[in-house]
Amino acid sequence: MSTLKTQYHHGDLNKSLLESASLIIKEQGVESLSMRKLADTVGVSRTAPYHHFKDKNALLCAIAEQGFCEQEKILRDLRREKNTAEEGFKKYVHAYVEYALQHNETYDLMYGRTLWKAGNPSDSLKAASKQTFKAWIDWVEELQEQNILPNSNTPLRIGQTTWASLHGLARLFIDGIYLDKGDLSDMIEQMIKNLCSTST
Amino acid sequence: MSTLKTQYHHGDLNKSLLESASLIIKEQGVESLSMRKLADTVGVSRTAPYHHFKDKNALLCAIAEQGFCEQEKILRDLRREKNTAEEGFKKYVHAYVEYALQHNETYDLMYGRTLWKAGNPSDSLKAASKQTFKAWIDWVEELQEQNILPNSNTPLRIGQTTWASLHGLARLFIDGIYLDKGDLSDMIEQMIKNLCSTST
């Protein structure tokens, strides 16, 4: 009575672990995710998870990787929707920040030191992030051609800096730096002004 | 034979702890600072530090607080130096990023989730950060008057967004997100173009 893959004792521990871990992280923050509590929640012994993920780092990498897929999907969907180039970009800026705030713990795994510096980003995580970044740069190139983003520099460079700006904005909020949440939408608007070539 | 304050057994444990902790953090990262190893390094028992800092969080807050003092000093010194307004601003952008990269672990404590979100920022830390931020906003106001920064919004808002941009840039590098360090100075220059009102 297996679903598809060969699942012996549990059913699909791998998947259960990912889902449960994501939930715990979302609700209680990544620092209160312990492998032991996770195993317990899923109803399995302490070390069972280690047969599906090499270690905690690997589990977190897998979660972050999902995040990149979601983010890339958001980007692609928004590009497909036929907006004005300008509208499309503005929507993405909002969507980017919104995603970061709504999935703040995942976002932190995707772009934070936990995995990239303190931890050990898996190859597939690196690949996923690279791919998402590439999709972004491609769009930037188009936005430059459409004169939405400045042509004063290469797509890579413009992509890097606009990304950095959005990232910084998102981070300040999700990391709990004392900023009034009411300022957010104003800040986003101002940020857009900074980034667009049609800055008045 | 005490220096000033009443130091009984150690000499000045408080200071020693701060210095030693800062060093460990700088050399090995904040995640490999343990209260026990720290105590050991300083040559004192496991729990001795707890009579000088309520807990690990408090110790880290104290370190972060020092960071804010340093950063504010950089800002004030740069303002005092009589540069052109534009030159002054550009120098500060460079100095900001440079500080972040050079003191990356302290920077993370100052502006990261460790203290602000996962932890519990002390009142004096909050005060220090607020004061530094205030100094920044004051300068922004002046820079707006001098037409270096855009007047399209309030000093607060412009201050927040430019800060966020610099923060994002710094974070990407210090968190080990895969960016080529060789791109840094180019990125800084492009960032300046984005931020200044005289963007071409």
Next chain:
DNA sequence: AAATCTATCTTGACAGTGTCAAAATTGCGT
């Protein structure tokens, strides 16, 4: 259907963490 194989899971163990409570030390003012 029985035996074997192998993926999966569990038990036991170790070294490490932060931090509390209670006891011990020790310098200072009297």
Next chain:
DNA sequence: ACGCAATTTTGACACTGTCAAGATAGATTT
């Protein structure tokens, strides 16, 4: 010299991640 209070230590507890060895049981082969 004595006691007070600041300072430090010892012992303990509940956690953490993860390794090594054994148990279990579905799948495969005979």
